[in-house]
Amino acid sequence: MNEAQLRELTREFLAKNDPTTMDRLEFLRARFDAGLAWVHFPTGLGGLDLPREMQSVVDEELAGTPDNDPRRIGIGLGMAAPTILAFGTEEQKQRYLRPLWTGEEVWCQLFSEPGAGSDLAALGTRAVRDGDDWLMTGQKVWTSSAHTARFAILVARHDPDLPKHAGLTYFILDMTDPGVDVRPLRQITGEAEFNEVFMDNARVPDANRLGAVGEGWKVAQTTLMNERVAIGSRPAPRDGGMSGVVAETWRNHPENHTPDLHDRLLDLWTQSEALRLAGIRLRQQLAAGAPGPEGSAMKLAFARLAQELTGLEVELLGDDGLRYDDWTLRRPDKVDFTGREAGYRYLRAKGNSIEGGTSEVLRNIIAERVLGLPAEPRTDTKVAWKDLPR
Amino acid sequence: MNLLYTDIEDDLRASVKDLLTDRAKAADVIARTETTEPYDLDLWRRLTELGAVSLHVPEELGGQGASTREVAVVMEELGRSVAPVPFLGSAVLATTALLGCKPSDEVRSLLDAIGSGEQIATLAISLATAPGSTVPDAIRSDSGLSGRVRSVADALPADVLLVPAQGGSGLELYAVPVAQPGVEVTPVTSLDLTRPVADVTLDRATGTLLAGPEAAEPAVDGALWTAAGLLASEQLGIAEWCLATTVAYLKDRHQFGRPVGSFQALKHRLADLWGDLVLARAAARNAADEPGQLSASVAQALCSTVALHAAEECVQLHGGIGMTWEHPAHLYLKRAKADSIALGTAGRHRQLLAPHANIPA
Numbered sequence: 001m002n003e004a005q006l007r008e009l010t011r012e013f014l015a016k017n018d019p020t021t022m023d024r025l026e027f028l029r030a031r032f033d034a035g036l037a038w039v040h041f042p043t044g045l046g047g048l049d050l051p052r053e054m055q056s057v058v059d060e061e062l063a064g065t066p067d068n069d070p071r072r073i074g075i076g077l078g079m080a081a082p083t084i085l086a087f088g089t090e091e092q093k094q095r096y097l098r099p100l101w102t103g104e105e106v107w108c109q110l111f112s113e114p115g116a117g118s119d120l121a122a123l124g125t126r127a128v129r130d131g132d133d134w135l136m137t138g139q140k141v142w143t144s145s146a147h148t149a150r151f152a153i154l155v156a157r158h159d160p161d162l163p164k165h166a167g168l169t170y171f172i173l174d175m176t177d178p179g180v181d182v183r184p185l186r187q188i189t190g191e192a193e194f195n196e197v198f199m200d201n202a203r204v205p206d207a208n209r210l211g212a213v214g215e216g217w218k219v220a221q222t223t224l225m226n227e228r229v230a231i232g233s234r235p236a237p238r239d240g241g242m243s244g245v246v247a248e249t250w251r252n253h254p255e256n257h258t259p260d261l262h263d264r265l266l267d268l269w270t271q272s273e274a275l276r277l278a279g280i281r282l283r284q285q286l287a288a289g290a291p292g293p294e295g296s297a298m299k300l301a302f303a304r305l306a307q308e309l310t311g312l313e314v315e316l317l318g319d320d321g322l323r324y325d326d327w328t329l330r331r332p333d334k335v336d337f338t339g340r341e342a343g344y345r346y347l348r349a350k351g352n353s354i355e356g357g358t359s360e361v362l363r364n365i366i367a368e369r370v371l372g373l374p375a376e377p378r379t380d381t382k383v384a385w386k387d388l389p390r
Numbered sequence: 391m392n393l394l395y396t397d398i399e400d401d402l403r404a405s406v407k408d409l410l411t412d413r414a415k416a417a418d419v420i421a422r423t424e425t426t427e428p429y430d431l432d433l434w435r436r437l438t439e440l441g442a443v444s445l446h447v448p449e450e451l452g453g454q455g456a457s458t459r460e461v462a463v464v465m466e467e468l469g470r471s472v473a474p475v476p477f478l479g480s481a482v483l484a485t486t487a488l489l490g491c492k493p494s495d496e497v498r499s500l501l502d503a504i505g506s507g508e509q510i511a512t513l514a515i516s517l518a519t520a521p522g523s524t525v526p527d528a529i530r531s532d533s534g535l536s537g538r539v540r541s542v543a544d545a546l547p548a549d550v551l552l553v554p555a556q557g558g559s560g561l562e563l564y565a566v567p568v569a570q571p572g573v574e575v576t577p578v579t580s581l582d583l584t585r586p587v588a589d590v591t592l593d594r595a596t597g598t599l600l601a602g603p604e605a606a607e608p609a610v611d612g613a614l615w616t617a618a619g620l621l622a623s624e625q626l627g628i629a630e631w632c633l634a635t636t637v638a639y640l641k642d643r644h645q646f647g648r649p650v651g652s653f654q655a656l657k658h659r660l661a662d663l664w665g666d667l668v669l670a671r672a673a674a675r676n677a678a679d680e681p682g683q684l685s686a687s688v689a690q691a692l693c694s695t696v697a698l699h700a701a702e703e704c705v706q707l708h709g710g711i712g713m714t715w716e717h718p719a720h721l722y723l724k725r726a727k728a729d730s731i732a733l734g735t736a737g738r739h740r741q742l743l744a745p746h747a748n749i750p751a
């Protein structure tokens with residue numbers, strides 16, 4: 001199918017499904033069933049087996065119609081879905097992808113633990129076989145949207161006698177299971193976007209395993225690769241992101257202008273523009289069938305620029321910068337980096353260099369996998385997990 | 391908008407690269423800097439034979455009919471090799487200024503002569519001149535062309551100077567042959583060893599008028615903008631060489647019983663440099679693809695900083711060998727530092743971006 005045919009198909013879909021009269025959810029389900037959800041997915045699973053970049057044709061045609069609010073279901077779209085697609089059974093794909101995409105079922109990611117963050121493979125949540133089921137016991141932390149999630153992607157340890165990477169298995173967990181307890185974790189912004197999740201013999205049928213027993217690390221790599229891409233290469237119009245927000249604040253506060261702030265802001269604006277161009281370039285590479293590792297550089301730059309821009313914005317506000325909008329503990333149902341006020345943006349941006357792999361770990365990955373520099377000597381990869389120092 | 395390299399551009403790069411690998415070896419380039427012939431005119435002739443010197447000249451004016459995209463690819467390779475050829479002066483500044491003039495017979499024959507390598511030209515303007523400012527008026531045209539311009543790039547090998555001069559009713563542009571009593575090109579001790587600057591003194595020199603008051607200013611300023619945008623590609627080439635050379639060295643160099651490239655403090659610096667290059671490449675390609683004030687200033691503000699930082703890291707991470715005359719790192723540092731002043735500093739270009747970004751002072 002070429003672009004013109006896809007456009008035609010989308011128009012036909014819209015002619016048959018009028019979003020102004022139709023129920024929002026029904027419209028989204030119909031869109032999924034028409035293959036117009038994510039065209040690069042297989043036919044029958046919300047897609048049409050087309051190249052990823054052709055999605056823009058659909059998005060253009062369907063602009064302004066009800067969408068699935070990616071800020072609310074980002075983990076499902078960006079991480080769970082590609083992992084299920086890559087490793088799921090046919091039943092799993094049929095069961096989970098449609099309500100994931102329509103937003104009927106929110107997903108969360110149960111990876112990080114108190115003792116395993118950057119070193120994810122050190123995690124200790126136990127998965128113990130019980131007939132046709134598995135029983136999960138352990139603690140996860142920093143779990144965004146666990147309080148709204150219906151399902152989780154979960155990595156757990158099925159065998160502590162194996163070395164750390166080999167003893168992991170990947171599961172889909174039903175968050176409504178009685179063995180699951182979600183508690184809010186308050187953040188520096190005052191709100192609780194993320195949570196602690198305790199599992200005490202939470203039950204997972206073996207049919208909800210993703211990938212083979214012992215393949216957990218490999219499956220998790222797929223999730224993490226998609227996480228980095230999802231955060232780094234979001235398309236944006238010039239000034240559509242944080243640089244636009246801060247430029248607006250600049251224009252509204254001429255009383256606080258100094259040559260120093262002006263030059264710093266222009267510098268950050270310029271770098272943001274280059275980051276936007278790098279995003280366009282990366283998408284052109286993908287379209288040409290030559291994806292590169294540039295996404296990881298973009299995530300690094302994105303985090304750094306978001307932090308510097310928002311820091312500058314608070315400074316720019318003068319005495320308004322001394323105030324904060326609201327410290328009330330809230331449990332938001334979506335993530336919005338540019339939302340609320342300058343103080344919130346400044347504090348929320350601090351997470352950008354931690355979530356989805358810290359900037360330090362990302363630099364390790366670039367140095368070793370892109371530049372081919374030698375790895376640090378390691379002592380932890382061949383020993384049984386249970387014998388590792390912690 | 392296409393920010394990638396086309397197959398044609400890849401082919402062009404391959405042939406320029408072959409030539410430079412063969413004819414611009416680091417040791418030879420270093421040795422030449424202290425001779426009486428700092429420019430490699432034999433290499434220049436070979437570049438003209440490839441057609442690499444008239445790329446963005448339309449075919450009806452005797453050029454290759456390509457665009458600034460291809461010129462940028464050559465600039466990348468020349469930056470990567472710091473080859474001592476007058477490309478910026480002759481193929482970019484002078485050629486673009488000529489393309490901004492009405493195509494008179496004189497303009498046509500000059501373009502021909504430059505493209506074929508028969509003559510080398512440059513724009514007689516300080517390399518530190520930023521586009522978008524008033525063109526300097528050091529030369530006057532009232533009674534012959536007289537005046538002095540400092541720090542002109544690629545004037546040393548030039549046969550003809552394109553001279554912006556202040557006349558009775560505004561700026562004019564003249565073609566001034568160097569071989570005449572009223573023209574003196576004085577070598578100076580240049581920071582950049584592979585694109586040495588020189589001072590130009592005119593004393594009642596004669597020249598041919600190429601553009602009068604209406605046309606001269608836009609022709610000269612247009613050439614400066616185009617050159618600024620393309621210089622970003624040279625800076626990209628410099629930075630790529632510095633990163634690749636440093637990575638290779640740190641994989642090989644052992645201290646404390648392991649490659650120094652396995653120490654995280656260094657890995658992170660190189661990872662950051664690689665990340666800077668991802669942005670610089672996008673900005674440089676954009677300036678080559680859509681030449682203009684916005685794209686040129688974004689590319690200059692970014693790439694001149696990145697290239698200089700890459701060259702400084704290259705020297706530091708090589709340790710003692712990086713401080714030597716024998717190792718080529720200094721050629722790149724000197725070029726990168728000179729480039730950071732050339733055609734407007736990063737800070738100047740940021741200021742020029744203020745209206746585009748709607749961020750008024």
Ligand SMILES: Cc1cc2nc3c(=O)[nH]c(=O)nc-3n(C[C@H](O)[C@H](O)[C@H](O)COP(=O)(O)OP(=O)(O)OC[C@H]3O[C@@H](n4cnc5c(N)ncnc54)[C@H](O)[C@@H]3O)c2cc1C
Pocket residue numbers: 108109110111112114116117118119141142143144145194351354355356357358359360361364654
């Ligand atoms: C807002 C937010 C949302 C999050 N959402 C989720 C979620 O939904 N699901 C989930 O599973 N996780 C989530 N996380 C967790 C996140 O993935 C981890 O915080 C992150 O991987 C770092 O782990 P850690 O917190 O244990 O820090 P640590 O790994 O303990 O790191 C501490 C410091 O050491 C540095 N460091 C660690 N190892 C190295 C190394 N080898 N070289 C150099 N420096 C190193 C780190 O960069 C960091 O600065 C979220 C985090 C944040 C901030």
